[in-house]
Amino acid sequence: MLFFHSDNPSEIWHSIKHELHRGALDPKHPFRFVNLGTRGKGFPQVRTVVLREVTQSLDFLVFTDFRSEKVKEIQNSPFVALQFYHPKKMLQVRVEAMAEVHFQDELADRYWKGIPEVRRSEYTGTLPPGKVISSPDSGWDLGKKSFFTVLKISPQRIEALQLSKEGHLRIQFEKANDWKGQWLVP
Ligand SMILES: Cc1cc2nc3c(=O)[nH]c(=O)nc-3n(C[C@H](O)[C@H](O)[C@H](O)COP(=O)(O)O)c2cc1C
Secondary structure, three states, X not given: OOOOOOOOHHHHHHHXXXXXXXXXXXXXXXXXXXXXXXXXXXXXXXXXXXXXXXXXXXXXXXXXXXXXXXXXXXXXXXXXXXXXXXXXXXXXXXXXXXEEEEEOOHHHHHHHHOOOHHHXXXXXXXXXXOOOOOOHHHHHOEOOOOXXXXXXXXXXXXXXXXXXXXXXXXXXXXXXXXXXXXXXXX
C-alpha cells in the first residue's frame, strides 16, 4: 500500500508525487508505462506510452511521432487522461490533464539531443504510424527527416484509489484547489 487511513492528505500528495517521479526514473517501476487517453473522432482512444520525465513543475513528458493519430487528436482537443496502476501497492492513479504538442521547437530539440543515436531511427520512418501496408516488413523504411515530438502533459486533477482490506481509500487533488486533497467515496 502507498497510503493508509491514518495518513493526512498532504502526506499522501507527497507520496503520490514521489511515486510518479520514480516511474519516470526507474525503468522497472510499474508507472514507467502509462495509459494515455485522448478524444478520438468517434471512440475515445487509449494506448500505452513510456513516461519519459516528470518535471519539477509536475508536467509529464512523453515522446512520440508527429504523424501519429494521438498528435492529431491532441491538436483537435488538448484534454487528455493518464492512468497508472501499481500492482504490488494496489494503487491506481488517474490524471486529467491538458496536453501540448512540441515538434521542431526548443523543447523538442533539447530532448532530441538526449536520444542516443541507435534509438533515433524510431522517429525517422518514411511511412506514418498507422498506415496500411501490404506486408509487415514494409513499415521499416528509414528516412533522414525526424518526426520526434514531445508531448507535455500538464495535470489539472489527480485522483488516487488505494485498495485495502481495511476499506478502500479514494482521494483527489485539484490544481485549481492548490493541490489540496479531498477524500472521496471509493
Ligand atoms: C510498452 C509500450 C510502450 C509504448 N511506448 C510508446 C511511446 O512512448 N510513444 C509512442 O508514441 N508510442 C508508444 N507505444 C505505442 C503506442 O501504444 C501506440 O500503439 C502508438 O503510439 C500508436 O498510437 P496512436 O495511433 O494512437 O497515435 C508503446 C507501446 C507499448 C506496448
